[in-house]
Each structure stands twice: as structure tokens, then as C-alpha cells.
Amino acid sequence: MKGLLSHKVKSSELAPGDHIYAYRSGYAYSHHGIFVGENTVIHYVRKDEGSSSSTIISGLISRFSSSTTLAASEKSFQSTCSKHPDCGRPGNGVALFCLDCFLRDKKLRRYKYGVTPEEFKAKLRGGTCTIAKSDPPEDVIRRARYLLKMGFGNYNLSDHNCEDFALYCKTGLLIPNKEAFGTSGQINSVQAALSSVGDHSSVIEYTRTYNETRYSKDIGVRKDAVEVPVEDVASFLNRREGHNLEYPKKKNHDHCERE
Numbered sequence: 083m084k085g086l087l088s089h090k091v092k093s094s095e096l097a098p099g100d101h102i103y104a105y106r107s108g109y110a111y112s113h114h115g116i117f118v119g120e121n122t123v124i125h126y127v128r129k130d131e132g133s134s135s136s137t138i139i140s141g142l143i144s145r146f147s148s149s150t151t152l153a154a155s156e157k158s159f160q161s162t163c164s165k166h167p168d169c170g171r172p173g174n175g176v177a178l179f180c181l182d183c184f185l186r187d188k189k190l191r192r193y194k195y196g197v198t199p200e201e202f203k204a205k206l207r208g209g210t211c212t213i214a215k216s217d218p219p220e221d222v223i224r225r226a227r228y229l230l231k232m233g234f235g236n237y238n239l240s241d242h243n244c245e246d247f248a249l250y251c252k253t254g255l256l257i258p259n260k261e262a263f264g265t266s267g268q269i270n271s272v273q274a275a276l277s278s279v280g281d282h283s284s285v286i287e288y289t290r291t292y293n294e295t296r297y298s299k300d301i302g303v304r305k306d307a308v309e310v311p312v313e314d315v316a317s318f319l320n321r322r323e324g325h326n327l328e329y330p331k332k333k334n335h336d337h338c339e340r341e
């Protein structure tokens with residue numbers, strides 16, 4: 083039961099297309115990515131190395147209007163790694179790392195898909211599992227590799243972060259409304275915790291409200307998630323929040339036939 087709840091796995095047990103994560107700064111937050119085989123991970127990192135973590139934390143605090151302590155996001159990374167020739171290769175904020183550089187000596191954990199509502203609610207910490215089912219691994223890897231090349235827009239801790247990236251690769255789902263927050267279980271659990279504060283007669287009642295709110299925000303439960311083909315992610319993000327992404331135009335096959 084303990085292993086079931088902790089999500090720890092050995093690297094030998096990983097399969098390409100798995101969504102993995104590791105905690106940072108103790109258990110303050112977790113960093114997420116997609117394992118794509120050959121000991122490598124594709125993940126979404128901040129490009130703006132210069133901006134300080136306090137800016138991001140205060141930005142989040144003002145958005146939540148409360149003093150949450152969710153830590154800063156992953157910064158981009160200049161790899162000096164000798165373990166894999168491609169490790170650290172930047173790709174428009176999306177990067178490919180070897181597993182060791184991704185983990186930074188922290189325990190490897192695997193995100194769970196298709197869990198039951200009971201299992202979901204039994205976990206008090208957000209960002210470890212979802213009700214949503216994973217698409218087949220070849221689809222997951224294709225999305226991750228496409229975004230590695232083409233980018234995933236501007237990092238935003240509250241609704242466009244490393245967990246949103248991994249969830250998108252696994253499910254193809256994004257949230258169209260910027261005001262509704264993203265898909266990240268970490269962020270939604272903080273939001274649920276804050277919105278559940280009120281007149282509760284007991285801790286049990288508070289926990290129940292928290293869990294119901296968190297559950298209702300899960301990407302596999304909420305009704306506002308839409309499927310977005312990876313080639314359309316740029317136009318989707320540009321429309322949603324003024325990202326300035328450009329993906330290649332689709333080939334016109336009518337034209338090909340005539341040649």
C-alpha cells in the first residue's frame with residue numbers, strides 16, 4: 083500500500099511515454115516531464131533565467147490572494163552533463179535532459195492516470211495522479227518531441243507550467259479559459275485549499291470540501307478541457323493568452339498531387 087501511494091519507481095521500470103516527477107526543495111513542489119526512452123526526459127522549463135523566484139512567488143500570492151508557499155518553477159539549465167550527448171539541449175523552453183539531470187538526486191516517481199475517484203481523493207497532495215486516461219505512448223512521445231522542437235509558449239506557474247505540459251502530452255487536453263486556471267494538480271490543490279477556507283465545524287469537513295474542490299478541478303473530471311492537436315497548440319495558446327508562437331503550416335496535399 084505504501085508503494086502504491088508514494089508513486090516511487092525504479093528507472094528500470096519506466097516505459098517510454100510515462101509521465102514522471104521529482105520533488106524539489108524538500109517537498110515544496112514537484113517538477114514534471116515525459117520519459118521518452120534511452121534514459122532521456124522531455125520537460126518544460128522557464129526560459130527567463132534572470133527573473134528571481136521571489137517575483138514568481140509574489141505573483142502567485144497576489145493571484146491566490148493569500149500567503150501560499152508554493153515554490154518557484156524550474157529554471158532553465160545549462161547542462162555540463164557528460165552522460166548523454168543531447169542532455170540540456172534547449173528547445174524553446176522545452177528541453178531534453180538525461181534522467182539523472184532531471185532527477186537531481188531526488189527519487190523518481192510516476193504520475194498515475196485513470197485512478198478512481200476514491201484513490202484520487204485519498205491523496206491529499208495534488209499533482210500525483212489524475213482521473214484522466216493516458217493516450218497511447220506513441221501519441222504522448224510524438225507530442226513531447228513536437229513541442230521540444232517547436233516550443234510551448236510562455237511559462238506561467240499558475241496555469242502553464244511543467245505539470246500542465248506533461249498532462250497535455252499524455253492527454254492532448256488544454257483549458258481554453260485563462261481565468262479558469264490550468265490543469266496542474268499542484269496549483270489546483272493550492273487553489274482548492276484556499277477556497278475551502280471558511281466556516282467549517284471540523285477538520286474533517288474542511289478536508290472533505292478541499293477534496294471535492296480539488297476533484298472537480300481534475301483534468302479528467304472538469305468539462306471545460308478541450309482536445310487540441312499538437313500542431314494547433316500554437317494558435318490555441320496565442321488566442322488564449324497572447325503567446326507569440328509560430329508552428330509550421332500544414333502541407334497542402336492537393337498541391338502535392340498536381341506535381
Ligand SMILES: [Zn+2]
Pocket residue numbers: 161163164165166169170179180181182183184
Ligand atoms: Zn544529463
